[in-house]
Amino acid sequence: MRSFRKASLKSKQTLIVMLASGVALLLACSAFATYEVRTFRSEMAQDLSTLAEMLSNNTSAALDFSDPKTAKETLSALRAQPHIEAACIYDAKGEVFAVYDRAADGKTFLPPANQTNTLYYSKDSLQIFRPIMLNNELLGTVYIVSDLDALYSRLDKYLLIAVGVFFASSFVAFLLSSKLLRWISDPILNLVKTARTVTEEKNYSIRATKQSDDELGVLTDAFNEMLTQIQERDAVLQKTHIELEERVKDRTQEVVNSLSLLRATLESTTDGILVTTKGRATSFNEKFIEMWQVPVEIMNLESDQSLRELIGDQLQDPAQFVSRINELYADVERESFDLLKLKDGRVFERYSKPQRVEEQSVGRVWSFRDITDRKRSETELEEMHKQLLDTSRQAGMAEVATSVLHNVGNVLNSVNVSSTLVSNQVRKSKVASLSKVVALLNEHRSDIGAFLTTDAKGKQLPNYLAQLADHLVGEQTIVLKELHLLHENIEHIKDIVVMQQSYAKISGIVETVNIIDLVEDAVRLNLGALVRHGVEVRREFESVPLVDVEKHKILQILVNLVRNAKYACDESVRVDKLMTLRVTRKADLIKIAIIDNGIGIPPENLTRIFNHGFTTRKDGHGFGLHSAVLAAMEMGGSLKVHSDGVDQGASFTLEIPFKPHEISNHLHEF
Amino acid sequence: MNSDKNRRVLVIDDNKSIHEDFRKILSPDEVTRAALNVAEVELFGSPVNEEQQPQFEIDSAHQGDEGVLRVEEALAAHHPYAMAFVDMRMPPGWDGLKTTQKILEIDPEIQIVICTAYTAYSWKEISEQIGTTDRMGILKKPFDTVEALRLANELTEKWWLVHLDQKKTQHLVWKNKRSKE
Numbered sequence: 001m002r003s004f005r006k007a008s009l010k011s012k013q014t015l016i017v018m019l020a021s022g023v024a025l026l027l028a029c030s031a032f033a034t035y036e037v038r039t040f041r042s043e044m045a046q047d048l049s050t051l052a053e054m055l056s057n058n059t060s061a062a063l064d065f066s067d068p069k070t071a072k073e074t075l076s077a078l079r080a081q082p083h084i085e086a087a088c089i090y091d092a093k094g095e096v097f098a099v100y101d102r103a104a105d106g107k108t109f110l111p112p113a114n115q116t117n118t119l120y121y122s123k124d125s126l127q128i129f130r131p132i133m134l135n136n137e138l139l140g141t142v143y144i145v146s147d148l149d150a151l152y153s154r155l156d157k158y159l160l161i162a163v164g165v166f167f168a169s170s171f172v173a174f175l176l177s178s179k180l181l182r183w184i185s186d187p188i189l190n191l192v193k194t195a196r197t198v199t200e201e202k203n204y205s206i207r208a209t210k211q212s213d214d215e216l217g218v219l220t221d222a223f224n225e226m227l228t229q230i231q232e233r234d235a236v237l238q239k240t241h242i243e244l245e246e247r248v249k250d251r252t253q254e255v256v257n258s259l260s261l262l263r264a265t266l267e268s269t270t271d272g273i274l275v276t277t278k279g280r281a282t283s284f285n286e287k288f289i290e291m292w293q294v295p296v297e298i299m300n301l302e303s304d305q306s307l308r309e310l311i312g313d314q315l316q317d318p319a320q321f322v323s324r325i326n327e328l329y330a331d332v333e334r335e336s337f338d339l340l341k342l343k344d345g346r347v348f349e350r351y352s353k354p355q356r357v358e359e360q361s362v363g364r365v366w367s368f369r370d371i372t373d374r375k376r377s378e379t380e381l382e383e384m385h386k387q388l389l390d391t392s393r394q395a396g397m398a399e400v401a402t403s404v405l406h407n408v409g410n411v412l413n414s415v416n417v418s419s420t421l422v423s424n425q426v427r428k429s430k431v432a433s434l435s436k437v438v439a440l441l442n443e444h445r446s447d448i449g450a451f452l453t454t455d456a457k458g459k460q461l462p463n464y465l466a467q468l469a470d471h472l473v474g475e476q477t478i479v480l481k482e483l484h485l486l487h488e489n490i491e492h493i494k495d496i497v498v499m500q501q502s503y504a505k506i507s508g509i510v511e512t513v514n515i516i517d518l519v520e521d522a523v524r525l526n527l528g529a530l531v532r533h534g535v536e537v538r539r540e541f542e543s544v545p546l547v548d549v550e551k552h553k554i555l556q557i558l559v560n561l562v563r564n565a566k567y568a569c570d571e572s573v574r575v576d577k578l579m580t581l582r583v584t585r586k587a588d589l590i591k592i593a594i595i596d597n598g599i600g601i602p603p604e605n606l607t608r609i610f611n612h613g614f615t616t617r618k619d620g621h622g623f624g625l626h627s628a629v630l631a632a633m634e635m636g637g638s639l640k641v642h643s644d645g646v647d648q649g650a651s652f653t654l655e656i657p658f659k660p661h662e663i664s665n666h667l668h669e670f
Numbered sequence: 671m672n673s674d675k676n677r678r679v680l681v682i683d684d685n686k687s688i689h690e691d692f693r694k695i696l697s698p699d700e701v702t703r704a705a706l707n708v709a710e711v712e713l714f715g716s717p718v719n720e721e722q723q724p725q726f727e728i729d730s731a732h733q734g735d736e737g738v739l740r741v742e743e744a745l746a747a748h749h750p751y752a753m754a755f756v757d758m759r760m761p762p763g764w765d766g767l768k769t770t771q772k773i774l775e776i777d778p779e780i781q782i783v784i785c786t787a788y789t790a791y792s793w794k795e796i797s798e799q800i801g802t803t804d805r806m807g808i809l810k811k812p813f814d815t816v817e818a819l820r821l822a823n824e825l826t827e828k829w830w831l832v833h834l835d836q837k838k839t840q841h842l843v844w845k846n847k848r849s850k851e
Contacts, residue, residue, distance in 0.1 A: 409787045410685055413812035417691040420815035421698070430706060432719040440713065457713050464709045471706055532685055 029162035075100035204231035277363035522558035568598025682737035683757035734764030758786035
């Protein structure tokens with residue numbers, strides 16, 4: 001069967017045709033043979049029957065006359081019929097009457113028991129019993145045995161012919177089929193050949209040749225059509241494939257680029273970076289290696305255990321480090337920020353974050369930053385800040401001094417002018433005329449009466465003296481006025497100087513003061529400017545107890561605040577410039593509010609106004625409020641600002657905690 | 671313009687007392703001595719203790735922009751100032767330098783004295799910022815009255831001379847032009 005499956009289509013076809021025609025021939029031959037045998041047998045039966053009939057007729061007389069001899073002779077005539085083996089005649093009683101035996105075959109005939117009218121075949125013979133009748137009276141029975149040699153020889157002959165015909169016709173059928181089957185097999189083989197070529201060469205442009213319009217033609221067309229489609233799809237596939245390859249190439253390049261970028265980024269950062277995945281270091285940069293002095297072999301190990309030990313050994317508190325790492329490994333989503341102190345004095349900041357791929361935590365990124373220098377700078381900065389605090393305190397004093405000098409300068413100008421004016425006035429005074437008058441009168445001492453009444457000059461003299469007196473009074477008034485001004489200005493200078501001296505002397509000393517006096521001092525230091533710029537000062541003072549405070553600090557703050565209020569009013573366009581000074585007491589706090597109705601403070605500046613260096617004045621240096629708020633804080637108090645906005649004025653409130661005055665007067669360290 | 675010399679002086683300062691000071695120096699409020707002097711000439715032959723001080727006409731401005739306005743008005747009225755004293759620091763408005771710059775721009779003849787209490791600016795810085803300084807001087811506060819008076823005298827005189835010179839030049843140019851025609 002397997003060999004059949006393997007066999008070529010052509011041989012299969014031939015085999016099928018041969019098988020079919022063979023079977024058909026066999027059937028036909030056997031039908032003919034059967035028919036012939038049947039006909040021959042019936043002919044034989046007919047012949048034998050006729051022979052039996054004839055014998056019965058010929059022997060009836062012998063029987064009737066019981067003459068076996070005649071009967072025997074009659075039977076011997078059967079010798080002409082070589083196929084008759086034997087014959088026998090029974091009488092009416094069934095007794096053997098006469099026998100014929102061909103005896104040529106050597107067999108001894110034994111007549112069988114009498115039977116009535118029958119015809120039957122045995123293996124190699126045909127036997128017949130026929131009754132012998134005469135005038136409807138049964139006289140006996142004739143029995144004939146014929147051999148089947150004729151039948152068999154005939155059968156042999158037929159078999160020979162059948163075999164001959166079978167082979168001859170098979171041969172013809174084979175020849176014919178092999179010729180005719182080409183009509184079918186050739187297109188198929190052609191298709192097969194084409195298909196094989198296509199398969200082997202992967203060449204889809206080959207087409208099978210159509211040889212007929214039958215089903216094979218349709219098959220060829222369909223095959224060709226299929227090839228066309230395959231070719232098209234192949235082209236599309238090829239194109240897609242090329243595109244895909246291009247894309248893969250592009251993507252690969254992109255990945256390579258971003259990887260190198262990532263690498264470069266990783267290396268260019270000043271932080272040490274480590275990436276761990278499932279307890280294993282998967283990525284890190286040189287900085288990390290450098291910071292922790294890690295041998296590269298450790299980084300390539302399967303577990304980060306050695307790395308953790310190496311890092312832990314460098315820390316001041318390894319136990320804390322280990323527990324923290326375990327905590328973070330246990331909770332993959334957690335981010336952390338820690339400070340690591342190393343034994344060698346370095347300080348690192350450690351920031352840890354889960355590494356996520358599409359929302360899934362796959363590992364952890366650790367970044368380390370060496371902040372040793374920053375920590376050091378912070379300490380230095382603190383130191384500097386302290387120094388600055390001192391400097392600004394001195395600067396606050398300088399501020400006061402500058403203000404004092406400015407005021408003194410202006411007053412001094414007026415003093416100068418006044419004194420010059422007075423001396424000029426005195427120098428060119430008409431008082432000198434008096435000596436001339438005296439000289440004139442001395443000249444006319446003898447006749448003073450006549451001189452005054454008759455002399456042309458003398459007559460003018462009383463009138464002149466009256467004018468001179470008026471003039472001198474006028475001069476005196478001017479001089480007095482100037483001198484008064486001079487005195488006022490000198491007093492003013494004295495005040496300023498005294499203030500400055502008291503300020504300079506009392507630095508750092510806790511003194512018992514009346515806050516209201518301090519407020520007044522602050523106003524006095526700015527009085528010149530306040531008057532000059534027409535700022536009205538309103539005082540709203542509650543009575544407050546004497547308190548022990550650092551006087552210079554409070555004064556410094558107040559001078560600053562009053563001056564700022566003055567500037568705020570001055571820069572405003574309004575005419576009713578007003579500064580309100582309010583002193584109130586609340587529990588153990590004294591509140592000093594300095595409220596102006598000047599240009600106000602825009603909201604964005606409210607927070608910056610206390611910054612060092614912040615100023616809105618062209619010639620300001622931004623030290624005043626800064627040092628003021630520092631001073632307030634140093635005293636445990638506060639300085640707060642409020643303003644509703646531009647042109648809405650502003651109020652600064654200084655709150656100072658106070659201790660009611662005690663007798664002890666301790667020195668405060670400055 | 672009449673033949674009287676121009677002694678119009680503008681003081682620009684935010685400090686009221688400075689204006690008073692200048693007024694006292696440049697325009698002393700004196701009890702009239704004229705009648706007394708006449709009588710003295712009759713009685714003694716000459717006025718006693720008389721020294722002639724020129725009287726200056728003082729105008730005041732308290733801010734830089736106001737000062738520039740005064741100068742403009744005076745120019746428009748053909749009655750210009752011969753000189754101005756300008757304070758250096760005049761919060762909140764323009765400072766002395768800016769004011770000086772503006773005035774020099776609009777008035778081609780005016781002389782300026784900058785008054786300053788501190789040497790916040792050096793002369794070099796001032797000249798760099800103003801550009802031309804041939805019409806400018808400096809007066810340090812607190813100032814000496816004599817110094818202020820001297821500056822007023824000299825600069826009004828200078829103004830007068832320059833003014834005359836320019837008039838003469840103009841005249842010559844005009845004459846030259848006419849003779850050409």
